[in-house]
Amino acid sequence: MSIVGPKETAVRVAWRDDAPDWVLALAREVDAGQKQASLAKRLGYCPAVISGVLKNDYRGNLAQVEARVRAALMSERVTCPALGEITGQECLEQQRKPLAPDSGWAVKLWQACQACPRNLQNKEGGA
Known part of the structure; x- marks a missing residue:
């Protein structure tokens, strides 16, 4: 116990x-x-x-x-539409990143993140 x-x-x-x-x-x-x-x-x-x-x-x-x-x-793992399986903490960090237009991959990652239902920034109240 x-x-x-x-x-x-x-x-x-x-x-x-x-x-x-x-x-x-x-x-x-x-x-x-x-x-x-x-x-x-x-x-x-x-x-x-x-x-x-x-x-x-x-x-x-x-x-x-x-x-x-x-x-x-709690070390939750999630499936990112762009990165595959990542930790929940990595997901939160990606959500907070601003658009970096200097890299095609970074733009695609940002767009995927913006469209993801896990993105707390997209929900009422923000992240």
């Missing part, structure tokens, strides 16, 4: 023992010594978002937060 840290315990209480696996992964990162501000930066959010998710009172787009947590903390 694994030891449950204080943040994970607080999350289980806030979520009434119904916390999704990705929220627990976020709590475990905090329990392992990761500062919420550092996690927020890594995920592309402000610390208030991380705090709200952990407390189960975030009213924003949880699906987007989940996608970022799975990509950055």
